Amino acid sequence: MTSARTAYRASILHSIADPAEVGIEASYEYFDDGLLIVSDGRIEALGEAESLLAELPAGTEVIEHDNGLLMPGFIDTHIHYPQTGMIAAYGEQLLDWLNNYTFPAEREFENPEHAAEVADVFIRELLRNGTTSALVFGTVHKASVDAFFSAAEQRNLRMIGGKVLMDRNAPDYLTDTAESGYQDSRELIERWHGKGRLHYAVTPRFAPTSTDEQLASAGQLLREYDGLYMHTHLSENRDEVEWVKSLFPQCSGYLDVYDHFNLLSERSVFAHGIHLCDDECRRLSETGSAIAFCPTSNLFLGSGLFNLPKMEQHGVNVGLGTDVGAGTSFSILQTLNEAYKVMQLQGAKLSPFKSLYLATLGGARALRLEDRIGSFAPGNEADFVLLDYHCTPLMQYRMQQARTLDERLFVLMTLGDDRAVRATFAAGQCVHQRD
Ligand code: GUN
Ligand code: ZN
Known part of the structure; x- marks a missing residue:
């Protein structure tokens, strides 16, 4: 041959x-x-x-x-494909933005044809921007994940995705149950995980929208299959952090909720991590978990300034995320542009070579894929x-x-x-x- x-x-x-x-x-x-x-x-x-x-x-x-x-190729360690059509939604911070814009947009994915159309637009947009791998949220609907993986498989892309788990504090039309979320995830894992260049991520949306039972079932999935990712949000917005404390009073903080359900590991990726204390950074580091730094989103939703030097001091893995549709661009170049400004506002610098690292090899390391992508080894x-x-x-x-x-x-x-x-x-x- x-x-x-x-x-x-x-x-x-x-x-x-x-x-x-x-x-x-x-x-x-x-x-x-x-x-x-x-x-x-x-x-x-x-x-x-x-x-x-x-x-x-x-x-x-x-x-x-x-x-x-x-x-x-660029590596985007946090993005929501179902939010492609609602990028640039005016006027709210995280919790109102979710209720007013995000949940209604995600409802549309109960229609598989809609999911297929958006998945195609989404993958084209990633590729137009030079992004060749991404860690991607679907919606609560199984068919949303089928549409995403089909579109990625057609182009032989290395992609990671998963179905949202969400069994409380969301509209009825968008919730699963601990049991149905577990079963649907299993079905998707069996269908897609390890097929070609695809990987599955167990995807609880964030602590407030899952019961204890559902977070426990996420941990169970991670134990049952090798090589799965865990993908969620963490400490993005101050009101969100207070809400988590009130929902999980037995836990010492936001990260501890995930820790309690054994969701921290080398294949865990947490988006944002803006409002973390030193103990939480230490725990991320010792478990090998990664944070997705999403500057355009953090500025757009007024969430806060991510402290990259603090993560470096603690040895936490960090990748870059666009977080579309709270993020305002699919472009990792534009994401770096905003990351530089986030550092400037904290009196720190982001060198072009650190930026190159975050956009490529650093992203691959955050996703534990550095033996396959992220450099020309x-x-x-x-x-x-x-x-x-x-x-x-x-x-x-x-x-x-x-x-x-x-x-x-x-x-x-x-x-x-x-x-x-x-x-x-x-x-x-x-x-x-x-x-
Ligand atoms: N926290 C929970 N869900 C979301 C989401 O869809 N986008 C962002 N930026 N944060 C979230
Ligand atoms: Zn997000």
């Missing part, structure tokens, strides 16, 4: 470590004139074009990408993006003044959005090409 080998010649950048652990210089690899060799959907080699071209088997196709950067799956330094007149003009890689990267992350994504590849196949 001949292998399907293609080489991409471009300026190539990838993150190889967390700058917080090894310093900036040791955290990335960059080839100004680089070559990425992809074979059978995986990374075969990366290096200087001149030397690799000399050894390339005769007849290998070489695709050239000028005036831009080739890097690993040989053998990894070939998920990557071609970014365009000339995508708008302003970007092109600004890039003429940028002298160094870190300057160009920072400009890309500050001004860039879907327009900067020339093409997106998953497992070596082109899954988006800008017009």
Whole structure:
């Protein structure tokens, strides 16, 4: 059998470590004139074009990408696909926003045709923005998850998703029960978990919308199947935190509710984590749990400022989340733009290389997928993006003044959005090409 080998010649950048652990210089690899060799959907080699071209088997196709950067696909560690059609809903903070906008929008997913339509729009939008993997909320309806996984499977994407578990404090039309939520989740796990590049996440919406019985059943699912994720929200909004304390007076705090039901592990991802005390950060760290930092959402809902340096001090894994539809952009570049400002407001800095890490390898580590995606290590799956330094007149003009890689990267992350994504590849196949 001949292998399907293609080489991409471009300026190539990838993150190889967390700058917080090894310093900036040791955290990335960059080839100004680089070559990425992809074979059978995986990374075969990366290096200087001149030397690799000399050894390339005769007849290998070489695709050239000028005036831009080739890097690993972006990883979004928290997003809600059913909220695609209600992004940019005016005027509320979390709890009113959920009741007034989110729940009515999610009700529509009882119709499988609607779910299929939105899943398709959603996946296209991810790919248009260069995002190749995501950890995704469905709705309470089983069919919402079937629609999402079908759309991801068609494009051979590495994706994680799950059905929302919600058996109280939500409208009747949107609740399951501890028993039906458990059974529906089992059915979906059997159907999708480990199929192709897909993984299942047990997905209690957040502590206030699940009874003790339902949180216990979530823990049971995690014990019954290997490799499942646990995906929920944590300490996003001050009113929410107070509500959780009143609903679970026997627990010492918000995180302790999840801990009590054995929901903290290396495959647990908690969105937000804005209002956490030191003990909670320590507990996240010792259980290997991850936080999804969702700056556009946190600013949009007025939730607060995420303290990334505090998480670094405690050794907590952090990835980036767009959190659409509370988040205001599918673009991880725009998410980094806002993350930088969130740090500025706290007197801290977010270097372009830390941003690169969060958007790629850091996200992969938060999802425990760093042996497959997030960098160009040989053998990894070939998920990557071609970014365009000339995508708008302003970007092109600004890039003429940028002298160094870190300057160009920072400009890309500050001004860039879907327009900067020339093409997106998953497992070596082109899954988006800008017009
Ligand atoms: N907390 C519980 N549900 C949600 C949701 O849908 N979005 C956000 N941002 N926070 C939540
Ligand atoms: Zn969310």
